[in-house]
Amino acid sequence: MAAPILSVRDLTTVIHTEGIRFKVVRGVSFDLYPNEILGLVGESGCGKTMTALSVMGLIPAPAARVTGGKVMFRDRDLVRLSERQMREVRGDDISMIFQDPLTSLDPMFTIGHLLTEVIRRHRSISRAEAEALALQALTEVELPDPQIRMNQYPHQLSGGMRQRVMIGMALMLDPDILIADEPTTALDVTVQAQILDRLVGQQRRRDMSMLLITHDLGVVAAVADRVAVMYSGEIVEQATVEELFADPQHPYTQGLLQAVPQTRHQRGALHTIPGRVPPPQFIPPGCAFSPRCAQALVRCWEERPELVADGHRDLRCFNPQPLALV
Amino acid sequence: MRYLAKRTVYMLVILALSSVAVFYAIRLSGGDATAARLPASATEADRETFREVLGLNDPIYQQYFTYMGRLLSGDLGNSLTNNALISKMLIEHGRNSLVLGAAAFILVFLVGVPLGMLASVRRNTFVDQGIMSLSVAGMAVPNFWLALLSIWLFASVLGWLPSAGCCEPRQLLLPAIVLAAEGTALTVRMTRSAMLENLDSDWVRTLRAGGLSEARVIGKHVFRNALIPIISLAGLRIGQIVGYALIVEVIFGWPGLGQVLVNAVLRRDYPVAQFFSLVLIVMVVLGNWLADLGYLAANPRLRKV
DSSP states (O other), X not given: OOOOXXXXXXXXXXXXXXXXXXXXXXXXXXEEOTTOEEEEEOOTTSSHHHHHHHHHTOSOTTXXXXXXXXXXXXXXXXXXXXHHHHHHHXXXXXXXXXXXXXTSSOTTSOHHHHHHHHHHHHSOOOHHHHHHHXXXXXXXXXXXXHHHHHTSOGGGSOHHHHHHHHXXXXXXXXXXXXXXXXXXXXSOHHHHHHXXXXXXXXXXXXXXXXXXXXXXXXXXXXXXXXXXXXXXXXXXXXXXXXXXXXSOOSHHHHHHHHTSOOSSSOOSSOOOOSSOOOOGGGOOXXXXXXXXXXXXXXHHHHSOOOOEEOSSOEEOOSSOOOOOXX | OHHHHHHHHXXXXXXXXXXXXXXXXXXXXXXXXXXXXXXXXXXXXXXXXXXXXXTTTSOHHHHHHHHHHHHHTTOOOBOTTTOOBHHXXXXXXXXXXXXXXXXXXXXXXXXXXXXXXXXXXXXXXXXXHHHHHHHHHHHHSOHHHHHHHHIIIIIIISOOSOSSOSSSHHHHHHHHHHHHHHHHHHHHHHHHHHHHHHHTSHHHHHHHHTTOOHHHIIIIIIHHHHHHHHHHHHHHHHHHHHHHXXXXXXXXXXXXXXXXXXHHHHXXXXXXXXXXXXXXXXXXXXXXXXXXXHHHHHOGGGSOO
């Protein structure tokens, strides 16, 4: 396999608020290889977005801070870059799209203005050239009437159109890496598929790597090459999509997969994982999942399992049991 | 456009209603208009003749229509006290008031907006706390008290500035600052909270993710969004300045409309008092209307494209 383009090692992010300190990202490690889509899945509050924002250097300072680990990108550790150096990376080498397209564009400026401002911040080109580039980006994401949209304000566009604008904005400078944080969650189901399609199409065409953050396993199964499952600020299982879906080993991954509604199979109540995600202030001392785990051993309550690689998959569990698939 | 039309109609209705209110208030507040003009030795018969000539014995509503008719045809009338042309007083004293009011208005925004921005980007530091404490003081201290304090300090003790008079820049400074104090304090708070609210927006993260600098994100984008409430409150600041000008002009001996109005009311100089009351009301209402206009211009979501 080629060398990874992004290599995250032991990333730790701490939030310090009202006198309490707690880790929201607890030693996350993963590699993102050229031209692949890595799905980062987990429930709300498991630290997916915090992980992405930590990579981007966009965590809300001073309350949150990356306290440890490395984010290696092109032989540079992004964690150690100055804010000024990091600004060169953001939007140009690594760009990001966010969950809610309705609130993610500055309402006071036209689409064209917002796009050209970012372009001209990274490229020394004329306004006209920047506008041409922006227009091209909007055309590529198949925004209808891009020329008209350039002069419109965000409120004049629908949610789906605004997400296309966000994607166009993220892709217009040909980044090496795109981080997409729940890019379709806020959209209508019919629009979701179109947006996802557009996103993946662009990723393949541009030889770009993508970190796709989602809680939707269906999305991951459809587009990702590999999957990392996060729970309570750490990765609990990581494998290729085929392997993970065929043979999930971590009890949490198994629970997630069982919770997906299956229209072809049994009717009745959906499978749920008992309990809830512990708030980051109160993570149990052993395995974070142990209070909700049917297979937990005494050891699981006392000792934190390491993420162990067996060549095919990384797993953080003392007592994996094969899932009796229905 | 419909919004603007609606606001314009409101403005006209408010003007009409307040002109009636002012007219009645002055006439029903007691006192004798004849004292303004006639010597103390004048007989009751003389006074009665005088009232008759001026139409003061007519029912008030009739006086109102007569007055408004003249007003709308451009006849502002004369002062009862010294027979001076009110139109002339308007130009002379209006100019002074305009200078003072404009100076205060500019101060409000020139000082208030940058301080509010500074407080917001230095949120929860001692810079922020210092600015906010000043702003609480600015709102809490009544302006007549601030006026007296500043005269005492800068004129009597330090002797840096004259205590009163018109119309040198040096004489303008103290009244303008006092007149601007409360509005500045409010603008600081307004700006700070509008900036903070917008700083928390999702789109701020988008701009940062695009690699824009903090100076750009805050100075251009967040500020541009924060400007909407600031502009819409600018109109209210006009009203506040107009109202406080009455007090401040009297204390500092600044010969503006406020001073003229206060004197006219004290002397029951009806034509002067009611005309200048109306002028002040027009200023306030116009200020609000301008704010609506500014709000419309500043907010693309309200513009029809």
